[in-house]
Amino acid sequence: MGINRSNQSEGFITTRLDALMSWSLKNSLWPMPLGISCCAIEMMAFAGPRFDVARFGAEVFRFSPRQSDLLIVAGTTTYKMARVVRKIYDQMPDPKWVVSMGVCASTGGMYRSYPVVQGIDQFVPVDVYVAGCPPRPDSLLKALMEIQKKVEAGKTQIEERGKVFVG
Amino acid sequence: MAKLTNEFILGKLKEKFGDGIILSVGISRNVAPLRGQLSIAVERSAIVDVCKFLRDDPDLQFNYLSDLCGADLKNFSEGGPLGDDRAYRKAYLAVDRSNLPEIVPDEERFRVIYILTSFSNKYKIRLVVTIDGTKPICPSITSIYPAANWAEREAFDMYGIVFEGHPDLRRIYMPEDFEYYPLRKEFPLMGIPGSIPLPPK
Numbered sequence: 060m061g062i063n064r065s066n067q068s069e070g071f072i073t074t075r076l077d078a079l080m081s082w083s084l085k086n087s088l089w090p091m092p093l094g095i096s097c098c099a100i101e102m103m104a105f106a107g108p109r110f111d112v113a114r115f116g117a118e119v120f121r122f123s124p125r126q127s128d129l130l131i132v133a134g135t136t137t138y139k140m141a142r143v144v145r146k147i148y149d150q151m152p153d154p155k156w157v158v159s160m161g162v163c164a165s166t167g168g169m170y171r172s173y174p175v176v177q178g179i180d181q182f183v184p185v186d187v188y189v190a191g192c193p194p195r196p197d198s199l200l201k202a203l204m205e206i207q208k209k210v211e212a213g214k215t216q217i218e219e220r221g222k223v224f225v226g
Numbered sequence: 227m228a229k230l231t232n233e234f235i236l237g238k239l240k241e242k243f244g245d246g247i248i249l250s251v252g253i254s255r256n257v258a259p260l261r262g263q264l265s266i267a268v269e270r271s272a273i274v275d276v277c278k279f280l281r282d283d284p285d286l287q288f289n290y291l292s293d294l295c296g297a298d299l300k301n302f303s304e305g306g307p308l309g310d311d312r313a314y315r316k317a318y319l320a321v322d323r324s325n326l327p328e329i330v331p332d333e334e335r336f337r338v339i340y341i342l343t344s345f346s347n348k349y350k351i352r353l354v355v356t357i358d359g360t361k362p363i364c365p366s367i368t369s370i371y372p373a374a375n376w377a378e379r380e381a382f383d384m385y386g387i388v389f390e391g392h393p394d395l396r397r398i399y400m401p402e403d404f405e406y407y408p409l410r411k412e413f414p415l416m417g418i419p420g421s422i423p424l425p426p427k
Binding site: 138139141142145146171172173174176181182183184 | 399400408414415422424
């Protein structure tokens with residue numbers, strides 16, 4: 060954002076609309092908490108007073124995908140659940156971002172067996188992978204900050220965003 | 227009330243049902259007593275009557291079904307289920323199998339195991355029923371213990387044992403259109419690729 064010298068006394072700033080949009084979006088991400096197993100406990104700590112995600116403007120957890128723009132897949136995703144995860148992802152309005160929290164969501168983790176999907180990136184595009192079993196809330200905060208970087212860069216298309224690994 | 231003993235329960239059952247139904251006690255293949263707990267192999271067709279008797283007899287009062295589960299006894303000769311996974315193969319071969327039974331015939335392939343508890347007597351027993359692997363059918367005990375409902379659905383889901391008389395025998399864990407029984411020994415650990423479709427990306 061730039062300051063227009065001639066209007067400085069009046070309190071104006073000038074910027075591109077895109078940058079303003081990205082800036083505001085970045086500081087008010089609304090997560091959709093998909094707490095499908097034990098990682099959800101750490102996700103609650105991440106939202107709670109000790110780690111306090113409100114510092115990053117993402118404290119408004121919505122339990123409706125239609126009001127959210129950040130999907131946090133927190134837990135083991137079975138094949139049966141995969142259809143639900145995909146449906147929730149499809150219901151979220153664009154632009155949207157996805158955090159794969161913990162090793163189970165990212166790779167199947169210790170559940171190397173027939174019912175568990177070996178990585179949710181087989182059916183939804185993932186922006187940030189968080190390592191850990193479960194990850195500490197700090198790691199999830201780091202993931203949120205990585206998402207904020209992506210939002211700030213203004214790249215809303217999934218193909219041009221790339222993947223980030225945290226942990 | 228006098229304290230229950232294994233001998234007393236067994237005597238009652240033998241008196242009521244006889245040797246044709248109470249097949250063996252704690253000695254037959256894999257029906258071994260565990261920590262003094264009584265294990266009784268029961269003729270398949272009589273399991274409902276035996277459960278009803280154990281529940282309703284005033285001396286026994288086995289009024290609670292702790293657990294009901296299936297088991298697949300199929301054992302493979304070396305290299306059967308091992309596949310290409312070297313670590314698994316090594317672990318499998320490291321186990322001492324000298325005291326295990328010979329190859330189990332298909333007619334005795336499955337087991338259904340019932341663990342009954344008597345709260346008033348503070349006592350537990352185990353009933354074991356052998357199921358034919360070529361025709362896995364077992365009478366349902368949901369009419370005696372309603373708690374068996376979901377447990378029988380689980381055994382059906384995992385082993386394909388059909389419980390006759392069950393009010394609602396559907397899969398409980400796996401998707402309803404799934405075609406395999408995952409805890410059968412021939413089912414590969416990582417599943418059959420493509421058997422459960424993922425949503426398109």
